[in-house]
Amino acid sequence: MYNSFAEIKSALISGKTVKDITHYYLDQIEGKKHLNIFLEVFTESVLSQAKIVDEKIKAGTAGKLAGMVIALKDNMAYKGHKVSAASKILEGFESLYSGTAVQRLLDEDAVIIGRLNCDEFAMGSSNENSAFGPVLNPINEKMVPGGSSGGSSAAIAANLCTVSLGSDTGGSIRQPASFTGVVGFKPTYGRVSRYGLLAYASSFDQIGTFTTNIADAAIVTEVMSGKDEYDSTLHQTDAESYDINFPTDKKLNIAYIVDCLEREGIDPEIKAKTIATIEKLKALGHTVNPVSFPYLDQMVPTYYVLTTAEASSNFSRYDGVHFGHQSKVAEGVENTYKKSRSEGFGEEVKRRIMLGTFVLSHGYYDAYYTKGQKVRRVIQNKTNEIFADHDFVIMPTTPSTAFEIGKNVDDPITMYLQDIFTVQANLSGNPAISLPLGQHSNGLPFGIQVMGNHFDEGNLLAFSDYMLKNCQ
Numbered sequence: 001m002y003n004s005f006a007e008i009k010s011a012l013i014s015g016k017t018v019k020d021i022t023h024y025y026l027d028q029i030e031g032k033k034h035l036n037i038f039l040e041v042f043t044e045s046v047l048s049q050a051k052i053v054d055e056k057i058k059a060g061t062a063g064k065l066a067g068m069v070i071a072l073k074d075n076m077a078y079k080g081h082k083v084s085a086a087s088k089i090l091e092g093f094e095s096l097y098s099g100t101a102v103q104r105l106l107d108e109d110a111v112i113i114g115r116l117n118c119d120e121f122a123m124g125s126s127n128e129n130s131a132f133g134p135v136l137n138p139i140n141e142k143m144v145p146g147g148s149s150g151g152s153s154a155a156i157a158a159n160l161c162t163v164s165l166g167s168d169t170g171g172s173i174r175q176p177a178s179f180t181g182v183v184g185f186k187p188t189y190g191r192v193s194r195y196g197l198l199a200y201a202s203s204f205d206q207i208g209t210f211t212t213n214i215a216d217a218a219i220v221t222e223v224m225s226g227k228d229e230y231d232s233t234l235h236q237t238d239a240e241s242y243d244i245n246f247p248t249d250k251k252l253n254i255a256y257i258v259d260c261l262e263r264e265g266i267d268p269e270i271k272a273k274t275i276a277t278i279e280k281l282k283a284l285g286h287t288v289n290p291v292s293f294p295y296l297d298q299m300v301p302t303y304y305v306l307t308t309a310e311a312s313s314n315f316s317r318y319d320g321v322h323f324g325h326q327s328k329v330a331e332g333v334e335n336t337y338k339k340s341r342s343e344g345f346g347e348e349v350k351r352r353i354m355l356g357t358f359v360l361s362h363g364y365y366d367a368y369y370t371k372g373q374k375v376r377r378v379i380q381n382k383t384n385e386i387f388a389d390h391d392f393v394i395m396p397t398t399p400s401t402a403f404e405i406g407k408n409v410d411d412p413i414t415m416y417l418q419d420i421f422t423v424q425a426n427l428s429g430n431p432a433i434s435l436p437l438g439q440h441s442n443g444l445p446f447g448i449q450v451m452g453n454h455f456d457e458g459n460l461l462a463f464s465d466y467m468l469k470n471c472q
Helices: 005-013 018-031 043-059 100-107 150-157 174-180 214-224 258-262 268-283 296-317 333-344 347-359 365-387 412-419 423-428 457-470
Strands: 038-041 069-073 111-116 163-167 183-186 207-211 253-257 287-291 392-396 432-439 445-451
Touching: 005 018, 005 214, 018 038, 018 043, 018 069, 018 111, 038 150, 043 111, 069 150, 100 111, 100 214, 111 150, 150 163, 150 174, 150 207, 163 214, 174 183, 174 432, 174 445, 183 214, 183 457, 207 214, 214 457, 253 258, 253 268, 258 268, 258 392, 268 287, 268 392, 268 432, 268 445, 268 457, 296 347, 296 365, 296 412, 296 423, 347 365, 365 423, 432 457, 445 457
Parallel strands: 069 111, 069 163, 253 287, 253 392
Antiparallel strands: 038 111, 163 207, 183 207, 183 432, 392 445, 432 445
């Protein structure tokens, strides 16, 4: 069993090959097929890659990720391989190119083992919206793994790869990380190129990592980051090198959002663990202050108004003519559009497209979309105000542990409120991470979330490593 990239590197030094390590993960995947984590395993290409990397290791020319086995959320382009965003509308589609983040990992000799199940087009908080069935939580198979990157979090929890990639639009990395007891990291918006990521909401989406530890999250983020001519929203600076060694004599000024802990509906054990973590940080010599964030109830509605509007625009390309499934019974252009989209998209995606089309429609644009953008600016300003006086912000990742499969499937509002503590970082663009610091009496894990200042990933990762070592 390999619990980290460091263990894989040790195995390589002791005589194991990348091919051996890849076979280990392939066997693991085969043994846990019932969890429905992988939509496709790239058996042929991953073994071919492993052989090439082994040759590079012998020649002394291997990249910094040689031996790392990575799985991709099924919304990332990988040349010559299928990508479907877990939707029937893209069934059979094969990528013509590799996205920037994926290509940079390949360039450093990571091997890519397969594509992971997710909520259709990253829309969901439970991985029950996939056209290919739900993912089971490896911790308790009756429970959801979270979403939308449920397959990505479950792959790490089940030890099916070294690192997995997910995308985070409103908490889709951090929430499933909390539900499965792994580390889920969303960088600053604009840190990692979105070129090659199938868009949901373009001003929110961000590629990030699932790992068992901070060091692996740091090195993969470091490799994926940096300027890219194909993404105009990217921060156009060179990639940074992250040192996760936190200075033991460094004392921080940390905030925690008191509104989250006082909110009705938060699990008492999650609240107690968050408070205990705060007290532990105080005992370690840090200043931890309660701060008010009065817009908690406005964040989820604002998020859904803006993201569905962007989705309505982005998804117009999937019309059965330009891209996507084309109905076999349609006649005429308009009928082709209607039937192809109705057959190809799942219920949740159709719900969000219709909501987004409504808020962008004549007579409602200013009342909803424009107002949503104004509220987003207020949320960004308040978040920046907190960071003017504090190094980090701490809050729970989720209000509860994982819920049972099928429990909330007919209740969209309850499902949407799963993101109540995570959407702030997407609305404001800040980096945020979920750390597996809690174990509930029901046997399920839960996470504590740490949010950092814009483009301060290095310090956030170092502090997160420090917390994992000192706040258990």
